[in-house]
Amino acid sequence: MSEHFNLTVRSSSHEYGVDVAADGLEVLLASQPDALLIVDQRFVAEPAFAGRRTLSVVADEEHKTLAEVGRLLVELREAGAGRSDRLIAVGGGVVQDVATLTAQLYMRGLPWSYAPTTLLAMVDSCIGGKSSINAGSFKNLVGSFYPPTSVAVDPRFLKTLPEVAIAGGLAEATKIAYCRGPQEFERYLKLEEGFEADPSQLIYHSLDTKRWFIEIDEFDTGPRLFLNFGHTFGHALEVATDFRISHGIGIALGMFAAEQFGSKTGYGASDARLSGHAIALARVDPECSNAGSRLDIRAFEAAFLADKKHGPDGLHLILPDAAGSVAEVVVPRTDAMVAAASEAVDSALAMVVR
Ligand SMILES: NC(=O)c1ccc[n+]([C@@H]2O[C@H](COP(=O)([O-])OP(=O)(O)OC[C@H]3O[C@@H](n4cnc5c(N)ncnc54)[C@H](O)[C@@H]3O)[C@@H](O)[C@H]2O)c1
Structure with a gap:
């Protein structure tokens, strides 16, 4: 009930x-x-x-x-x-x-x-x-x-x-829980198991967790920025696939890509549970299977570089950290970093079709 x-x-x-x-x-x-x-x-x-x-x-x-x-x-x-x-x-x-x-x-x-x-x-x-x-x-x-x-x-x-919209919503809930810390992510994963029978608990947990961010940083200048996790990669992916990939699924792929980018470049940590869950959500969307062939990598890179969160000191990214949550890191705006971002997104799409 x-x-x-x-x-x-x-x-x-x-x-x-x-x-x-x-x-x-x-x-x-x-x-x-x-x-x-x-x-x-x-x-x-x-x-x-x-x-x-x-x-x-x-x-x-x-x-x-x-x-x-x-x-x-x-x-x-x-x-x-x-x-x-x-x-x-x-x-x-x-x-x-x-x-x-x-x-x-x-x-x-x-x-x-x-x-x-x-x-x-x-x-x-x-x-x-x-x-x-x-x-x-x-x-x-x-x-x-x-x-x-x-x-x-x-x-x-x-x-x-539709099922894809449910998966997209779960991707946003995953993001909120993960940004708050390992305990909240653990609790989210448990609640997701019972989501179909009773969605109310997961919805409440997600809002209660998000509340923490918006009450301490209503105007998005501090910790609330963590909730952009997955967005720099995900939004660029939405743009580069001409919005065939929805926002929520873009966030799922974006969290996976952020995790890959962080662990490959050393700016972040790997987390197999997070990336496995993100890919499972993205697989719900049949569009993802074709997205690789439709991805305009130049458009991806341009959108990735144009993210409004970046600063003159470099690319501002929210990446998984060693504590099982996220941190904001500033990486140099170099060709090597942009190539690493493109590779991370490619690997996300490859995982979905596997
Ligand atoms: N202001 C914010 O804080 C904030 C945060 C995240 C996203 N957004 C914005 O929200 C938009 C995406 O919103 P969304 O994903 O909630 O959906 P939406 O409002 O874009 O609707 C998507 C589709 O779902 C349909 N729909 C809505 N409810 C339905 C239901 N119960 N059953 C069947 N179909 C239904 C709509 O008619 C529409 O066709 C984006 O524009 C995004 O930028 C805003």
């Missing part, structure tokens, strides 16, 4: 509660009967939203734009939203990103609640308050912090989620 969990997250502006419960959506909607809704178009015809003022969003990268936020701001006005109104967002990371910025900008800010519908959003992005908006060809170039006032995680949404 699915359990009910809750936790409280402290941000600099307010505290907010997160409920993980199988009736989470209904409870949230009933608690705010007049709130306006911003809903993934996929769910807009659900009976739960009938009779409510509802705006819809197409959940893809092409709609994660300032133009989409502008459209929602106008539609909110046309729907009669005033300064005392509240918003509820229902959807995955795309809806969350546009809703966060819309809520922050509308009449200088409306309180908003969030019901995540993807595993990635449930285990990771639903807390922390970030918005990330694409501009031109640049992914996540525009952003802000504007935490919700409450979060309702309703695991029933997972029933319709």
Whole structure:
């Protein structure tokens, strides 16, 4: 039977509660009967939203734009939203990103609640308050912090989620647990065994672990940066495969590549359990089997070098360390290091098809 969990997250502006419960959506909607809704178009015809003022969003990268936020701001006005109104967002990371910025900008800010519908959003992005908006060809170039006032995680949404999206969400949960340390990673691996029967415990554990990072470093200048583990390799891989590899699977491959890069160059440590788990998650995605032949290695290297975390002192990478967690290391921006990064990604893709 699915359990009910809750936790409280402290941000600099307010505290907010997160409920993980199988009736989470209904409870949230009933608690705010007049709130306006911003809903993934996929769910807009659900009976739960009938009779409510509802705006819809197409959940893809092409709609994660300032133009989409502008459209929602106008539609909110046309729907009669005033300064005392509240918003509820229902959807995955795309809806969350546009809703966060819309809520922050509308009449200088409306309180908003969030019901995540993807595993990635449930285990990771639903807390922390970030918005990330694409501009031109640049992914996540525009952003802000504007935490919700409450979060309702309703695991029933997972029933319709494709297997690849489940694996991608588990990759983000793996990342969070590993970044916190060996005990949390151990606990995550145990919870993952029971995930299908009851996802609530793993979701709660992941959010509780992420909470530590965002409460001590809300604005991403210190330890929260560790949560970029897998992202420098993974995001470059997404770009170099023309986004055929999804974000979550990119993170799984990126963690494996970071581990390979670290152990080969001596800047990091090897961890067979981490890399084995990451590859098992990536294998769920049939796209990975073809990704090797489609990988544009020049595009990979360009994206790897363009990561916004790098500095004038070198390439800033989050790599596994000898203590079974991660550390930020600065490696020289040399051809040899870029070649080692490409080899690490090649070996990740080779492992997936093996
Ligand atoms: N702001 C943050 O902190 C943060 C963190 C991580 C990722 N992101 C962003 O989130 C986005 C990815 O989000 P995502 O992976 O959660 O998914 P998504 O919002 O991109 O949705 C992916 C697809 O899944 C569908 N979908 C959503 N819920 C479903 C369900 N329950 N059943 C079936 N289909 C469903 C959507 O309609 C869409 O077609 C990226 O743009 C990424 O940059 C933001």
